[in-house]
Each structure stands twice: as structure tokens, then as C-alpha cells.
Amino acid sequence: MEQNTRQKLIDATYEEVYSHGYQGAALADILANAGVHKGSMYHFFPNKKEMALSAIKEKIAERFGTRYLAIAKGEGDYLAHFFEGLRDLKQRDFRRGCPVANIVQEMSNIDEDFNVAMKEIYAKFRQSIKIIFDKAVSVGELRSCDTAKLALFTTSTLEGAILSAKASGDAQDYLDCVECLISYIESYTHE
Template structure:
């Protein structure tokens, strides 16, 4: 059963993802969560604090779940990574990438958002680097600069999501991802 705080976190993330932080309506968040303003103030001082918590908790949790397999696998790291990259069902091409959307909207106007998004993006890159490091460790790919390759991969994924959002065509994402995989395969 979801707690009141969970309902607020989920509703806030959905509203911010759909409308941006500045366009997110506190009354819509509260209505979606099914709670009153007083309940919000029990957990959060204001909309900004609630938005920051919802972004951090939701995105970090999703990324951790998406890449947690690295901790349990002993081989097949790249194949599993490719499977996850190819899975368009976990992407929202209408709204785009929540990381990129928030970075573009808020990072240059609010230091708290800027700091949080740098942290989230850094964790995303670290997750990708861990996959690459494990693949090298078990001889699935040749030794390379995994820090630079992780930057290239995360940038390409973000660009692929943006391309699909801009065109309204998920195939744009698929095409970019297949080119990315071909690039990574060249390092085997």
C-alpha cells in the first residue's frame, strides 16, 4: 500500500515530467495524489522541495533497477545492456527523457536543480561505465577508456530519445541505438 508520501512523490514526478517544473501545478499534484495541502506540508516545505525529492528518488530508483543486473551477472553484460537499450517499452517518446527535460529547463536558473541533475547524470554515466568495466573484466570487449565511452553512450542515448520525441517516431530511437550498438561491437 502506498503511503501519502509515496503518492505525493509519484504525482509530483508525473506532473513535472509532463509539464516541466515551472508548469507543474501544485493543485493538480495534490489532486492526483488525493491529498490535501496540509498533508504535503507534513513531508515537504514547498513544491520545490517535493519536486527535488520526487526527481531524485524516481530517477535514481529507475536507473538502479535498470542496471542492477551488473551486480548479479557473471557474463553477458553487453548482450543484456543491448536488450535493455532496445526495449522501447520503457521509454516515453512523447515526453522525452526526464533527465534531459529537467536539465534543459532548470539547471541554468536554479542551483539546487543544477546540483541534483549533475548528480543524477553522473550516476547514469557511472552505471554505464560499470557495465563496460565488467564486460572488459570478463573479456567481452577489449580494454578501452570506459569513462569516455560511457560519456559517448549516455550522450547518444539522450540524443536518441530527443530525436524520437522531436520527430514523433520511435524508429528514430531504434535506428540510433542500433548504430550505437554497432559502435560498441567494434570494441569487442
Template sequence: MKENTRQRLIDATFDEVYSIGYQGAALNDILAKAGVHKGSMYHFFANKKEMALAAICEKIDERFDLRYQSIVNGKGGYLKNLFAVIRESEGRDFKRGCPIANIVQEMSNVDEDFNATMKEIYAHFRMGFKTIFDKAVEAGELKACDTAKLALFTASTLEGALLSAKASGNPQDYFDSVEMLIEYIRGFESEKSLS
């Protein structure tokens, strides 16, 4: 029961922060959405900020693991599987955009704890792509290349694609950007992969 209460708090906090930002998220609204009393919250978290940071870390990690960890754990087809994942629309919220970018833009210059947390999350995001590209190089799918820079370019492009879709209100902006990104990555495919 305790774990269920904590999970409801995490889910409600993340949804509220993702929807209206940390500063706009009222503790009473989070508690009402979670169906939890303030005293129960204090059993798990000292305050709204601690709860928000935990929610952000856990929910974003969960999203990454769902999308990218199975690619890393696979036995090949790394690029094909990556392309399939970034082309998916399921689980993407084109109205709210990217939770990482939203929180970085709102809180990184305001609060050092948020700044440090978001830097760590973004580094993990980039490292996930680097790991996929490293595995693709090892498997002979990609030519030897600077996988750290390719991962940076991939993460930046995907972030920008989500921002474009949010700003324009047109999800096609995301998909068009993804197709250009895939075309760019394919420029690094090995001869073996192309044959």
C-alpha cells in the first residue's frame, strides 16, 4: 500500500509539473490528483521540491528505458530499431513537448538542485544514444565515427523536433525532422550494412 501511495504521488507530480511547470504546480492540486493527504506525502518526501525531483528522475528514466534500453540490450539491428523508435508517435506529447526541455528552460537558471538533476538526466539521454551507436559500430552497422558527437546531434535534433511540433501545433514537424536525422545517420552506415 505504501508503494502504491508513493507511486500515485510520483505520477501526479510528474503530470502536473510536465503540464504547467514546477512553479505553476500547486501542492494541493498534486495531492488531490494523487488522492493523498499531506501527512502521507511527508512520509515519503520532505517537501514539494524533493517530490518533484524524484518524480522527474523516475518518470524520465522510465521513459528512456521503455524506448531505448531494449535497443541496447538487443542482439543487432541497432540502427533499424533506433529508427523505428524515433519514428513512433505513441507516448509522445506534441502539445506539452519534451519534459526535459520544459524543465531545463523553466528551472535550470533558477534552482541549483534542478540544474544539477537536469544536467544528469540530459547526460544520461545522450549517453543512451552513444551506447546504441557504439553497439552499431561493433556490429558493423556503422563506420567508426565520433559516436559522442553523433549522439549529441541526435539528442539535439530530437529535442528541437519536439519543440518545433509544440510551437507550430503540427506533429508533422517532428516526423519531418526525424526523417532528416535518419538520412544523416545513414550517411555513417558501413558498406556491410548497405549491402
């Protein structure tokens, strides 16, 4: 069988919400892009909101898995791999920004279900960065320090850097921020 209906909906919903926000995502457009009829959608999901929440959770979990968890599972050079990922522009879409940040900004204070979902996702993001730093500490790439706070600062600055690039339309702003961030993290390298 080709890609099943549910997955087509999840993919199309994620794209639409990423591009237009949750409130701006029109059900009709999602259905058209997925090539699925309305009644069929309501067979898989009770409503638009639950479909969007499912899409966000599933697609972003997928994203994390490939991007950050892979680094922590590697063998050494944790920081180097992490920095390399940050500098890689190909994996970022500055026009649309960070999907997590977009939805946090739009929905966290509007809807409680989105609030808890995004809280969890964001916490997982911070946690996966912390794990990379913990590994780095364990092999002596970083000196012993409060890796939770360092992870908080890193994720925050990263989100801010993506935002700046989205606002200015200039990817160089992202790169400049990342270099500052890296030099900050490297200040924890030396004893």
C-alpha cells in the first residue's frame, strides 16, 4: 500500500501548521494537500486540534531523534559534532523559523493542551542537549559544570538566533550568534 491516509494527514498538517501557524492552518488546505476527504479525516481524528497536536508530537519527535540523539549516541567528539550541526545551514529553514518556537509563541498562552504539549517538547529538547554536554563532560571535552543551565542557555540562544535570522531575513545573523554561543561554551572547555 502507498503511504496510508493517517500519515498523509499528519504530514500535510505539520507542513501547513509550520507554514501558517495553527490558527492560520485551514482544514481545507490540509485536506487538499493530503489528497484526503474531510469525512475520512474525521474518521482518524476527533477534530482539527487533536490532529495538529498529533502531527506536532510525531514529527518533532522524529526530528529530534535524527538530529541530537544521534550525537549523544556517537563515540566521542561530542562537542565538535554538536557545533558542526549548529553551523550546518542546510538543515534549517530561516524563512519559517523553528517549528517548536513558532508554536510555543503562538499557542502556549492561548490553549492549555498546546501549552502542556509544547512544554514537554521543549523540555525534551533541552534534555537532549544536556545529554550531549554530560557526555562531553564525561570524556573531558568540557570541565565539570552545571550542564542543565548550560543546556538551557544553549537552547535559548539557538532559538533566539533562528528568530533573529527570520526577522532580518539574513542567515548570517544566525551564524554570528552561533559563533558567539560556541565561544561561550568553549569557555567551559578550559580548566
